[in-house]
Amino acid sequence: MPTRPDRDGEERVRVLGAAWEEAAGYWQDEVARHFETDHWTPLAERSRAYLEALRALLDLLETANRDTEF
Numbered sequence: 001m002p003t004r005p006d007r008d009g010e011e012r013v014r015v016l017g018a019a020w021e022e023a024a025g026y027w028q029d030e031v032a033r034h035f036e037t038d039h040w041t042p043l044a045e046r047s048r049a050y051l052e053a054l055r056a057l058l059d060l061l062e063t064a065n066r067d068t069e070f
Contacts, residue, residue: 006055013047 020040024032 004055004058006051006058009047009051009054013044013051017044 020036024036
């Protein structure tokens with residue numbers, strides 16, 4: 001069975017989050033705070049919202065597919 005893009009996306013967001021956490025341990029100036037506030041946090045939030053909507057759509061399509069099989 002092929003993997004679902006919503007699950008792959010969740011893993012990618014986790015990997016990016018871990019990378020940011022590691023970088024943030026070394027990068028602790030005003031530019032880092034600006035990056036986190038204005039770039040990383042909005043990107044992570046939008047990505048999670050997109051993945052949640054994608055998951056709902058894929059679940060709906062899978063249900064429709066099962067319900068229409070002969």
